[in-house]
Amino acid sequence: xxxxxxxxxxxxxxxGLIERLTRDFPLADASSLxxxxxxxxxxxxxxxxTVLCTTDAxxxxxxxxxxxxxxxxxxxxxxxxxxxxxxxxxATPSQLLLSLGVSSKLxxxxxxxxxxxxxxxxxxxxxxxxxxxxxxxxxxxxISATALGHAPRERIVGRGGAQANDLVCITGNLGAAYxxxxxxxxxxxxxxxxxxxxxxxxxxxYLLERYLKPRPRTDIVEALRTEGILPTAMIDLTDxxxxxxxxxxRASQCGVRIYLDRLPIARQTSALAEEMHxxxxxxxxxxxxxxxxxxxxxxxxxxxxxxxxxxxxxxHITPASTGxxxxxxxxxxxxxxxxxxxxxETAIKN
Amino acid sequence: xxxxxxxxxxxxxxxGLIERLTRDFPLADASSLxxxxxxxxxxxxxxxxTVLCTTDAxxxxxxxxxxxxxxxxxxxxxxxxxxxxxxxxxATPSQLLLSLGVSSKLxxxxxxxxxxxxxxxxxxxxxxxxxxxxxxxxxxxxISATALGHAPRERIVGRGGAQANDLVCITGNLGAAYxxxxxxxxxxxxxxxxxxxxxxxxxxxYLLERYLKPRPRTDIVEALRTEGILPTAMIDLTDxxxxxxxxxxRASQCGVRIYLDRLPIARQTSALAEEMHxxxxxxxxxxxxxxxxxxxxxxxxxxxxxxxxxxxxxxHITPASTGxxxxxxxxxxxxxxxxxxxxxETAIKN
Numbered sequence: 001x002x003x004x005x006x007x008x009x010x011x012x013x014x015x016g017l018i019e020r021l022t023r024d025f026p027l028a029d030a031s032s033l034x035x036x037x038x039x040x041x042x043x044x045x046x047x048x049x050t051v052l053c054t055t056d057a058x059x060x061x062x063x064x065x066x067x068x069x070x071x072x073x074x075x076x077x078x079x080x081x082x083x084x085x086x087x088x089x090x091a092t093p094s095q096l097l098l099s100l101g102v103s104s105k106l107x108x109x110x111x112x113x114x115x116x117x118x119x120x121x122x123x124x125x126x127x128x129x130x131x132x133x134x135x136x137x138x139x140x141x142x143i144s145a146t147a148l149g150h151a152p153r154e155r156i157v158g159r160g161g162a163q164a165n166d167l168v169c170i171t172g173n174l175g176a177a178y179x180x181x182x183x184x185x186x187x188x189x190x191x192x193x194x195x196x197x198x199x200x201x202x203x204x205x206y207l208l209e210r211y212l213k214p215r216p217r218t219d220i221v222e223a224l225r226t227e228g229i230l231p232t233a234m235i236d237l238t239d240x241x242x243x244x245x246x247x248x249x250r251a252s253q254c255g256v257r258i259y260l261d262r263l264p265i266a267r268q269t270s271a272l273a274e275e276m277h278x279x280x281x282x283x284x285x286x287x288x289x290x291x292x293x294x295x296x297x298x299x300x301x302x303x304x305x306x307x308x309x310x311x312x313x314x315x316h317i318t319p320a321s322t323g324x325x326x327x328x329x330x331x332x333x334x335x336x337x338x339x340x341x342x343x344x345e346t347a348i349k350n
Numbered sequence: 351x352x353x354x355x356x357x358x359x360x361x362x363x364x365x366g367l368i369e370r371l372t373r374d375f376p377l378a379d380a381s382s383l384x385x386x387x388x389x390x391x392x393x394x395x396x397x398x399x400t401v402l403c404t405t406d407a408x409x410x411x412x413x414x415x416x417x418x419x420x421x422x423x424x425x426x427x428x429x430x431x432x433x434x435x436x437x438x439x440x441a442t443p444s445q446l447l448l449s450l451g452v453s454s455k456l457x458x459x460x461x462x463x464x465x466x467x468x469x470x471x472x473x474x475x476x477x478x479x480x481x482x483x484x485x486x487x488x489x490x491x492x493i494s495a496t497a498l499g500h501a502p503r504e505r506i507v508g509r510g511g512a513q514a515n516d517l518v519c520i521t522g523n524l525g526a527a528y529x530x531x532x533x534x535x536x537x538x539x540x541x542x543x544x545x546x547x548x549x550x551x552x553x554x555x556y557l558l559e560r561y562l563k564p565r566p567r568t569d570i571v572e573a574l575r576t577e578g579i580l581p582t583a584m585i586d587l588t589d590x591x592x593x594x595x596x597x598x599x600r601a602s603q604c605g606v607r608i609y610l611d612r613l614p615i616a617r618q619t620s621a622l623a624e625e626m627h628x629x630x631x632x633x634x635x636x637x638x639x640x641x642x643x644x645x646x647x648x649x650x651x652x653x654x655x656x657x658x659x660x661x662x663x664x665x666h667i668t669p670a671s672t673g674x675x676x677x678x679x680x681x682x683x684x685x686x687x688x689x690x691x692x693x694x695e696t697a698i699k700n
Contacts, residue, residue: 033400037601038508039438039585040404040499050383051401054390054481055447055496061488062451088389097405099494101412131404138411139489144449146405146496149390158388235389251387 007108017108018134021115025122025129029094031150032128041130043095045150052149052156054085060140068184068199071110073212074143075117081238082147083125083216084291088236089158090221091151095130096122099144101137114143125216155230157295162233162252162317166296169231169311171220173264174241175280178287179272180204180211186276206268214291220310221293227308231295240286243338244294246324252296255322256336258315261329285326286339357458367458368484371465375472375479379444381500382478391480393445395500402499402506404435410490418534418549421460423562424493425467431588432497433475433566434641438586439508440571441501445480446472449494451487464493475566505580507645512583512602512667516646519581519661521570523614524591525630528637529622530554530561536626556618564641570660571643577658581645590636593688594644596674602646605672606686608665611679635676636689 009017022036034042045051058064058078079096086093098118102111111134122129127147187199201208217236224231233252235244241263249256263284273280296317297305305311315327325333359367372386384392395401408414408428416424429446436443448468452461461484472479477497537549551558567586574581583602585594591613599606613634623630646667647655655661665677675683 033503034506034508038510039435040402040441040497042439042503042506043401043403044503045395045401051393051395051498052390053393053403053445053447053496053498055405055449055494056483057449057451057485057492057494059451059485059487059489059492062486085389089392091390095403097403097496099405099407101407101409101492133406135407135409136412137409137489137492139409139487139492142407142409142451142487142489142492142494144405144407144492144494146403146447147390148401148403153383153392153394156384156392158384160388 005109009102009104009106009108012108020108021111021134022129024119027128027130028126029128031094032130035128035130036132041095041097043148048152049150050153050156052086052089052091052151053146054082055144055146056081056085057142057144059142066141068188069212071113072117075114076121076213078143078145079118079121079125079127080214080216080291082145083127084236084238086147086149087216087218087221088234088293089151089156090224090231090234091149091156093125093127093147093149093218095148096127097130097146098132100132100134101142102134103137103140106141125218157231157234159233159235159248159251162248162254162296164254164317164319165299166232166317167299167302167305167313168245168256168258168294168296168315168317169305169313170237170264170292170294171217171311172290172292173266173269174237174290174292175283175287176207176210176266176269177214177289178283179269180207182276183207183272184211204268204272206266207272211289214289216291217293223308223310227304229297229301229305229308231297234293234295237290237292237294238288240288240339241294242285242336246336246338248294248296249324252317253320255318255320256315256324257318257327259327262312262314264312355459359452359454359456359458362458370458371461371484372479374469377478377480378476379478381444382480385478385480386482391445391447393498398502399500400503400506402436402439402441402501403496404432405494405496406431406435407492407494409492416491418538419562421463422467425464426471426563428493428495429468429471429475429477430564430566430641432495433477434586434588436497436499437566437568437571438584438643439501439506440574440581440584441499441506442571443475443477443497443499443568445498446477447480447496448482450482450484451492452484453487453490456491475568507581507584509583509585509598509601512598512604512646514604514667514669515649516582516667517649517652517655517663518595518606518608518644518646518665518667519655519663520587520591520614520642520644521567521661522640522642523616523619524587524640524642525633525637526557526560526616526619527564527639528633529619530557532626533557533622534561554618554622556616557622561639564639566641567643573658573660577654579647579651579655581647584643584645587640587642587644588638590638590689591644592635592686596686596688598644598646599674602667603670605668605670606665606674607668607677609677612662612664614662
């Protein structure tokens with residue numbers, strides 16, 4: 001974390017700073033007509049396609065703690081958060097605008113690190129940085145990202161299309177990001193006041209990566225297209241499985257049954273939960289920040305979706321009157337509740 | 351400022367709050383296919399047109415002081431700030447996404463006020479609120495707005511098209527918003543600690559309105575279309591005439607001469623500046639937040655632009671080698687410098 005040089009933001013001046021930060025962001029997508037450097041970015045979506053737009057903000061002290069969140073990873077993660085919302089509509093992400101509120105305590109080198117993460121994430125997700133602004137903030141660091149994407153209108157998948165008997169599918173595994181956060185917070189507590197802290201993460205690197213550097217599931221949206229699968233409803237898992245699934249049920253006016261023994265939980269997630277005397281299922285249901293995709297497909301696609309190897313089928317949609325429940329291995333039913341992060345953070349996406 | 355009732359944000363819950371805030375935001379624009387309530391908004395621009403996107407953030411303590419900035423006006427102003435960037439590209443604003451970081455000290459009624467201003471500004475500017483999110487912030491209030499618009503590609507006007515001999519035109523008048531801010535700050539200082547403060551704004555209401563409730567110049571962009579005038583370069587005046595004009599010169603690789611005695615300054619601006627022993631020209635050059643438009647047109651349009659009554663012609667573009675200067679009535683030349691707000695705020699728009 002030590003830096004050889006420290007350049008004050010004021011030393012570079014307005015044009016100098018922005019040129020330094022936004023260099024090496026070539027416009028690669030054919031739909032990016034004009035990027036940073038004017039009052040607005042200009043996008044030409046493929047003929048006949050619609051444009052999607054979403055915005056996400058991360059606040060220091062709420063969404064991240066700079067004592068253990070490297071700025072490079074933070075830059076990466078904010079891109080994932082924005083891009084993931086475009087993917088969750090079954091669309092192709094293509095552009096990003098970034099708005100930074102920066103306290104003067106951060107040197108230019110810190111912003112370099114942040115932008116390095118942004119650059120890496122943009123390259124991997126194949127989106128162009130086309131604008132934004134960098135401002136002084138009296139408070140903590142605020143990063144706000146706007147992502148744009150495109151899709152033919154008939155391929156767009158919202159939250160509201162799930163129907164009774166549809167299968168509930170999820171990608172990847174659940175709760176790992178949350179356990180990664182728990183691990184970072186534990187080491188911060190344990191090492192508070194220690195002169196040369198050496199946090200112990202041995203064996204849990206996967207959890208840290210899931211929390212610090214989550215990857216958007218671009219691969220899944222592309223695979224669905226290749227497989228010819230059009231989900232009936234889709235959402236990205238950011239607030240926790242329970243909360244996000246309830247949003248789908250609410251928008252689709254339906255109920256759901258998911259099965260506890262079908263929830264995909266990584267080995268490291270279970271191991272750390274056990275070590276901390278916590279329940280890995282709680283992490284899976286309420287942990288959030290997984291950035292995996294949850295979607296529903298008609299029952300007739302069962303064989304195709306199973307064979308694709310893309311997802312786990314964790315349950316099925318039911319009529320609204322039957323409610324939303326988690327079914328335990330002994331057949332018991334536990335009503336699903338939206339909790340968000342167990343710490344009680346309130347994230348309201350509209 | 352007193353409120354009869356105070357509802358805690360936590361009391362409404364996630365869905366309750368968002369439903370309360372986003373009610374009465376019908377989708378009016380034909381290009382708004384899907385608004386709030388999903389992972390992303392969906393826009394269908396008119397066939398063959400490009401999409402424009404810009405993002406702007408306002409930070410408590412930097413961009414506004416809640417002790418004298420009514421939340422309703424703040425909501426109005428953030429819409430203006432975003433929409434103005436779309437207009438500055440000679441495009442039609444059509445959608446808005448709003449991201450709020452809110453400290454829990456604010457009651458729901460305060461957010462109602464904020465959204466009332468957003469609603470009014472959206473209606474006047476004919477843009478649809480199509481999404482965003484509301485989050486807890488550990489720090490002050492942060493409002494980030496993303497505006498979308500559309501235009502035929504050939505009508506888009508950037509900063510980089512000004513040519514030698516083009517006329518420099520500006521709408522409205524300059525420095526009024528800045529003097530409005532100075533007035534509010536003076537009354538805040540004078541009344542600090544007074545039990546029932548009664549600030550004295552008599553005769554300067556126009557300045558307050560220009561600072562607290564600036565209007566985007568949608569009318570100008572529409573009038574340019576009606577008149578068949580396509581500017582060569584355009585920018586909106588947010589950082590002050592000098593700074594914004596220098597951005598045009600830099601992007602267009604040209605110089606400029608503007609004439610001090612042609613700068614439009616409102617009577618109230620001059621009067622308050624005189625009362626405060628300040629120079630109204632400094633307010634006009636460096637005050638910022640005017641949200642007026644500056645554009646350049648070819649010299650051959652001189653008669654047409656004069657007759658239109660839309661603007662003041664304050665100078666002309668020159669070759670880059672001649673530099674950028676303000677010409678005083680006695681023929682003296684003062685080099686233009688980017689200062690932003692005299693307080694030294696650094697706003698970096700990229």
